[in-house]
Every structure is written in C-alpha cells, then in structure tokens.
Amino acid sequence: MAGVRARGEEIRRYILDHVEKSPGDVTKATAERFGITRQAVNKHFRRLQADGVLRRSGNTRASVYRLAPQSQWSHACEIEPGLAEDVVWRRDVRAVLGDLPNNVLEIWHYGFTEMFNNAIDHSDGSLIGLQIKKTVATTEMLISDDGYGIFRKVQAAMGLLDERHSILELSKGKLTTDPTRHTGEGIFFTSRMFDLFDILSGNVYFSHKFADAQDWILEPARTSSGTSVWMKLNNHTARTAKRIFDEFSSEDDYEFSKTVVPARMAQYGEDKLISRSQARRLLARVELFKTVLFDFSEVETIGRAFADEIFRVFALQHPDIELLPIHANSETRRMIARAQHGSQGQ
Template identity: 60%
Template sequence: MVGIRKRGEDIRQFILNNVEHNPKDIVALTSRAYDISRQAVNKHIKRLVEKNALLERGATRNKRYILHPLVKWEHIYTLNGTLAEDAVWRGDISEFINDLPDNVIDIWHYGFTEILNNAIDHSSGTQVHIQITKTATTTEIVIYDDGEGIFKKIQRELELSDERHSVLELAKGKLTTDPDNHTGEGIFFSSRMFDDFAILSGSVCFSHKHDQVEDWILERQKFQSGTGVFMVLFNNTARTPKSVFDKFTSGDDYGFTKTVVPVRLTQYGHDNLVSRSQAKRLLAGVEKFETVIFDFDNVETIGQAFADEIFRVFKLQQPDMELIYLNSNEQVTQMITRALSRE
C-alpha cells in the first residue's frame, strides 16, 4: 500500500514539475513517462485541481492546465532614506517563505536582501515595487525600482562603452561602483543561487539559469526604465547558499577567488573576437581572482591577437593566476593552443 501511495505522489509531482512547459499535453507526457492510461493521469490531475495545486482552463480538446498561485502578493515601498531590507524581509516577506525548507529560506533571505539593498543604496529611485508569486513547485519574487537603471549607472560611473559592457563586468563578479560600502559580490552569488535569475534594465536583459554555465545578454527594442530583477526558485531544491559559495571561494574565510567569464558577452552584434582591445575588455577586473575560467560556449571563432592577449600576454603579467578555458570548438582551441605554445 505504501508503494502505491508513493508512486501516486511521484506521478503528481511529475505533473506539477512539467505542467508549466507542457500545459496542453501534460496528460500524454505523464502517460508515456509512467506507462499508465490517460484516464489514470486525469484522475491524478483532478486530485491536484481539487487541492488547488492546478487550475483548469478551456474545455475538451482545448483544455490546458496551469499551476495555481498559492500566494499572489505585491506592495510598493517609498525609497525615502529610511527603508531597510532586513525590516521588509522580517515584516512582509518571510511569512510567505517560512513554510519552505530551511535551505530554501536561506537562499531567499540572502538573495532578497541583497537585491533590495541594491535598489535602496544605488538606484536613485523614488519607489520600489515587490511582487511574490508562489505555486506548489516554485516561488518567484520580482523587485522593480524606478531609478536610473543598473546597467546605465555602471556604464556611466565606470565610463564603459555601452550597457552591454556593464553586463559583462557584472557577470564576472566583484564589480561595485561603491567600493567603500559594497564588495560587488551580491548580485553574482544571487544569480548563481536561483533556478532562474534575470535583470532587465534599459534595452538589455541579463539572464542566468542554474542548469547552464553561461550567462545571456538579450537586447530589447523597447526601452525599460529603472531596474527589474526576477528571481525564481524551486520550493524543494536541495541547493544551499554554502554549496554555491563553495564553487567560487576557497579557504575558511570564503575568499571569492574563482570566477567564470562568459566570453560570448564580449561580442557586440555580429562582431568576431579578433582584436587585442576586445581581449582587454574581457580581462578587465579579472586580476582580482586566483582562478579565471573562460567559457567559450557559443563562440564560433576567435582571432590570433585576441587569443594571444589572453593566454600569453596576460598570463605573463599574472604568472600565479590559473587560466582555464572550456566549451571551445576546434577553431577556438587551435588559436588558444597556438598562444599557449608561445609562452
């Protein structure tokens, strides 16, 4: 009897985990996955609808299912110099999170307070809008401020070429426009803790998904004022803040010593990575780390000067630094190998 009950729980959890991306064919998908009839699947779905875990939309052949929001909450706060991220967490946010596992609460506590603090200290806005949507499988929190915009601010204060360059610097970690009060690590670690993390500002969107090594820059034609940060986390994830810190730190003091640099973010439009100036843009700030991993995913080709500047010239300047490359195709690997052979 216990085995039957456990199988039923597994089937219902499968439905919940997959319905978001398969709202119309979740019955067929579940039927194939567990080798059961569509009628049996429909019984499990009916139970989830009755428990308010799923919502049913449409009828007969147009029927689809979506996750039922267990929590839908939003509030606008005034950025008047007195707002404190820990007070907002304790007073308003934690009550929606406190029924989740301790490790999940810890991730939300870290990520929420880091991102809200950035809006309070750096946005130069007048208000911040916070939204929470919680379902049976995930929780999403959106924090939006009406300030200058994070990428535009970084571009202006660091005198960068454009907002895309701001995203590249942010992706490396340790970037801050206020070094006396901030380490610049909060956004980097927050982006690695969540299953889906995105920052939308101006005409640029920075995105990181937990199951992918690389970061993404997406450009929009429509301009977005202020800064919107979107964080999504599975309610039953086994991830912990410590497990994320351990990937990029070393020693008992948790020194932030390692970073992954998505090389693709250096490309503007259809430009190929061929010049030393492009390589120097990629290398800016990485001397703060002991280990730098260059991720060449989705980079089709690089030039000799680009490879030489990173893997010979820079390496000679930083002999104690460990430089690692991954996800390189045959052409890119050949260029890197040629540069290394000239050390």
C-alpha cells in the first residue's frame, strides 16, 4: 500500500511540475511517462482539483488545468529617504514566501533585493508596487515602479540608438548608470537565476527563460510607464545562486569574467548582420570580460565585414579575450572561420 501511495504522489508531483509548461497535453505526457491510461491520469487531476491545488477551465473535451493560487499578496512602498531593500525583505517579503528550501530562498533574496534596489536608486519614481503569488509548485513576484523607465534611462545615459539597444547592453552585464554605487551585475545574474525573468518598460518587453539560449525582445501594443520586473521560480528547484555565479566567474578569483552576447539583438527588422558598425555595436564593452560567448541563435547569416570586425580585427587587438561563437549555423560558422584565418582584408 505504501508503494502505491508513493507512486500516486510521484504522478501528482509530475503533473504539478508540468501542467503550466504544457497545459494542453500534460495528460498525454503523464500517461506516457508512467505507463498508465488517460482515465487513470484524470483521476489524479480530479484529486488535485478537489484538494484546491488545480483549477479547471473549459468543457470536458477541451478542459485545461492550471495551478490554483495558494496565496496572493500585494504591497506598495513610497520611495523616500530610508527605504531599504533589506528591511522590506526581512519585514515583509521573506514571511510571504514562507517555507521554501534554503537554495530557493537564497535566489529570491538575491533577485528581490537587486531589483528592488534598482527601483529605489534608478527609477526616479515615487512608488514601488510589490505582488507575490504562490502555488504549490511555483512562486511569482512582480516589482513595478512609476519612474522614468529603465530602457529609456540607459538609452539616454549611453547615447544609444533606441530602447532595444539598451537591452543588448544590459544583457551583457556590467552596465550601470551609477558606477559609484552599482556594479551592473544585478539584472544579468537575476535574469539567469529564475525560470522566467521579464522586464516591461516603455516600448519594449524583454524576456529570458532559464536554459533557453534566446532572449526575447517584443514591442507591446501600448507604451508602459515606469518599469515592471516579473520573476518566476519553481518552489523545489535544485538550482543555486552559487551555481549561476560560478558559471560566469573566474575559478581563481570569482571575478565576473564571462558573458553571453545575443547577436540577434543587433538586428533591426529584416536587417542582416553585415556591417562593421553592427559588429562594433555588438562589441561595445566586451573588453570588460575575459571570455565572450557570441550567441548566434536565430541568425541566418552574417556578412564578411561583420565577421571580420569581431573575429579578426577585435581579436587581434584583444588577444587576452577569448571570443567563442555558439549556436551558429553552418553558413555563419563558415564566415567566422574565414575571418579567423585572415581571409578578409581590411
């Protein structure tokens, strides 16, 4: 009997972990995973619904299950002298998150304090709103302010082309408009710790998914004032903050020495990556790192001048920096190899 109970718990845990990833076919996936019938899977769904863990929408044939919120909390903080992220964490947020594993709480501690402090120091706003929603499987947090907007502020401070260009720079890390108080590491590491990390500000929506090579830039239907940061994390993830720090740090001195540069963010519309100017835009500030991974996901091809500027000209000027292309198709790899072998003239 104990074995049957344990198997049932395993099936229900699988459902809870996967229902939000693929709500339309989780029944089929569960049946195949455990070698049981769809009818047997539906019994587990009904039990989870009776326990208040899942909610069902739609009719019988097209019903969809989603995780039911177990708790929801919201709070507003006026941005005024004395407001401190560690106090808000200790006084309010930590208690709302509740009983979570230490590694999960460590990630939330880092992500919340970094993003909340950004709103205090950089938003030029008057109010910060907090929202937290918990289910049995995941926790979501929204931090929003009524300030100037992070992408617009970076664009103005650095004289960039537009708000999309701000995301390219933020995605590299080590970018801050206030170097006396910030290292520029917060958004980079936070975006890589959480299952989902989104920023909505002005005319741009940025999204990063853990273990996904791609960052998404979208233009929403309407402009958003201020900045909204949304983070989501599985309550039982085995991930640790240290693992993420180590992935992008030197082994000897723990320096933030490695970054990933999404090449597709230098594209605008249907433009191809062909010019030296586009390459120089991609190369901005990468001399701050020892290892630079150029991610060519969703890049169909690159031009000779573009490849030459990065993998020959810049490489010769910075022999101490390791430049590594990743997720490049065969055509892109061929152009990079040509540049590395010095075939393209100046």
